[in-house]
Amino acid sequence: MLASVRAFLAVWTLIVAAGMFRGCGPLPTPTTSPTVAPAIGAAPTAVAFPEGAPVLTIAHTNDVRGEVDPCG
Amino acid sequence: MARRANALQSIRQGIDDAPLLVLDAGNALLGYGTSYEQGGALTREAMDLMGYDAMAVGGVDLELGVAHLRSVADEAGFAVLSANLVSRDTGLPPFSPYVIIQRAGVRVGILGLTEDTALDQAPDAESYEVLAYDATLAAYIDDVASQSDLVVLLSHVGLQDDKLLAETYDAIDVVIGGRNARRLLAPESVNGTPIVQLGARGEDLGRLEIALDGDNRPIASRWQVIALGPEFADDPEVASLVHRYRVAAQSPTSSTEAEAAD
Numbered sequence: 001m002l003a004s005v006r007a008f009l010a011v012w013t014l015i016v017a018a019g020m021f022r023g024c025g026p027l028p029t030p031t032t033s034p035t036v037a038p039a040i041g042a043a044p045t046a047v048a049f050p051e052g053a054p055v056l057t058i059a060h061t062n063d064v065r066g067e068v069d070p071c072g
Numbered sequence: 073m074a075r076r077a078n079a080l081q082s083i084r085q086g087i088d089d090a091p092l093l094v095l096d097a098g099n100a101l102l103g104y105g106t107s108y109e110q111g112g113a114l115t116r117e118a119m120d121l122m123g124y125d126a127m128a129v130g131g132v133d134l135e136l137g138v139a140h141l142r143s144v145a146d147e148a149g150f151a152v153l154s155a156n157l158v159s160r161d162t163g164l165p166p167f168s169p170y171v172i173i174q175r176a177g178v179r180v181g182i183l184g185l186t187e188d189t190a191l192d193q194a195p196d197a198e199s200y201e202v203l204a205y206d207a208t209l210a211a212y213i214d215d216v217a218s219q220s221d222l223v224v225l226l227s228h229v230g231l232q233d234d235k236l237l238a239e240t241y242d243a244i245d246v247v248i249g250g251r252n253a254r255r256l257l258a259p260e261s262v263n264g265t266p267i268v269q270l271g272a273r274g275e276d277l278g279r280l281e282i283a284l285d286g287d288n289r290p291i292a293s294r295w296q297v298i299a300l301g302p303e304f305a306d307d308p309e310v311a312s313l314v315h316r317y318r319v320a321a322q323s324p325t326s327s328t329e330a331e332a333a334d
Contacts, residue, residue, distance in 0.1 A: 047294035049283040055090055056178055056282045056290075058224070059083055061076070062097035062250030064274040065132055066107025066115045068073050068314050 073115075073314060075300040077122045077307035079277050084123075091176035094123050097250030097269070098130025098186070098228030101144060104273075106314075106321045111136060112144045114317040118310050120149040126171055126182050129154035130228040130250060131190035138191075138200050142166050153184025153226060156208035157191075160201055169212055172219050178288045181220030183212055185227045185237075187251050205229055209241055217243040221288035224248060231260065231269060238262040245290050246282065259295045266293050275300060 049055065084092060100119065101112035112133070119127070127133075129152060133141050138157070145152035145167060155169035170183040185205055191197035209225075217223050222245040227234050230251040238244050239262050247267040255271035259280075270276045279296040 047292055049281075049292055049294075053283040053285070053291065054176075054178070054288070055087070056175075056180070056222075056284060057083065057087055057090065057092045058095060058246070058248065058278075058280040058282070059080055059092065060095045060097065060248045060268065060270070060278040060280065061100070061274060061276075062228070062248070062270055063099045063130070063132075063253040063272040064073075064096070064115070065099050065103025065272065066101055066112065067104050067273040068106060068114070 073118055073274060074306035074308075074311040075304035076274060076277055077118070077310040078304045079298055079300060080122050081307065083279060089176060091178050091180075093125050093173065093175065093180060093182075093224075095182065095224070095226055095248050096124060096127035097226055097248050098128040098184075099132040099250060100127050100130070101133045101141070102135050103132050106317050108135075109321055110317055111140065113147075114314065116144050116148050118313055121310055121313065124150040125173055126151040126153055126184070126226060128184040128226040128228045128250070129157060129167055129186045129190065131187060131192060131194075134190055134194040137194050137196040138166055139196055151182070153182065154186040155183055155212050156203040156205060157186045157200060158203060160199055166200070170216050172216070178284065179219065179221045181216035181223045182226050183209070183216050183223065185209075185225065185229050187229050190228070205233055205237060206240065209237060209244075213241050213243050221284075222246065222282070222290055227251075231267065234267050234269075235260060235262050238265040238267060246280065246293070248278075248280070255297065257297075259293070266295065268295055270297065 101115045102108045107115045151171040152167050154167045158165050173180050186202055188202050190202055191200055223243050225244045225247045227247055228250045231249060234247045234249045238247055244265055249267055249269040253272035254269055256269050259266040259268050268278055268280055270278050277298045277300060279298060281294050282290045283292040285291045
């Protein structure tokens with residue numbers, strides 16, 4: 001019986017952890033102020049730009065496939 | 073989608089008057105649920121709200137036909153680009169091959185490419201064909217480069233071909249890619265040309281920064297993948313738009329785009 005309970009809890013822990021990893025965990029209290037998420041990947045912060053150089057920023061997406069809410 | 077709008081707003085606020093472009097590398101408009109049922113109208117309208125400048129045509133965007141996408145593109149405030157999708161009758165592309173966008177004095181040429189299988193699901197596929205990537209670039213690249221400070225290839229042909237094209241054409245300064253839906257952890261680099269691509273479903277937003285010299289030529293770049301997790305609040309305007317379309321989609325008497333948009 002105890003083993004079954006442990007197995008059940010382990011499965012649920014994995015399911016919840018997988019959801020959190022995808023960014024689909026429980027929503028926090030909504031706010032309207034923009035926030036900045038941490039970057040992933042090693043390269044972004046490693047490149048220093050020449051001081052005073054103008055910077056063009058390209059924000060981009062691909063293969064969204066009309067998805068409205070990836071966590072929905 | 074509403075989180076993405078919030079993240080874009082955050083980027084805009086952070087860079088003040090510096091030039092910003094918002095691009096999509098294809099397979100944007102159709103696909104899942106309400107967006108497909110509404111013929112891409114929801115996605116198109118949301119992309120307008122988010123200030124997109126251009127998108128490349130991908131196969132999923134053509135699932136209701138080239139003519140349908142053409143009608144969506146006519147309503148869009150952003151450019152829908154494909155240089156290598158052409159009419160069999162005229163040989164002409166139904167979408168703009170490229171666009172030159174000038175922002176804060178920087179002229180950016182953006183050339184769109186579509187994957188070779190893009191017409192597989194299109195109901196009007198027999199009227200169109202997808203030309204070879206290399207021959208298409210050969211036909212357009214000098215024209216685009218001559219009008220631009222830097223050239224962006226907005227590509228839905230996939231990472232492997234993106235690398236080959238970047239290696240072949242020195243005039244390509246940046247590749248914003250798609251198709252593989254492969255979330256790169258760092259840009260690929262071929263001949264100094266950064267190639268970036270995100271995963272699928274809009275879970276991330278890419279931010280590529282390019283430092284320019286006195287002639288507006290690129291001298292360095294850095295890239296950030298912003299995971300659109302729950303720490304991003306929904307943008308109220310886009311959230312409201314999505315809600316409106318969902319309500320319209322659930323109503324038995326109002327399932328058309330026009331009714332949804334009222």
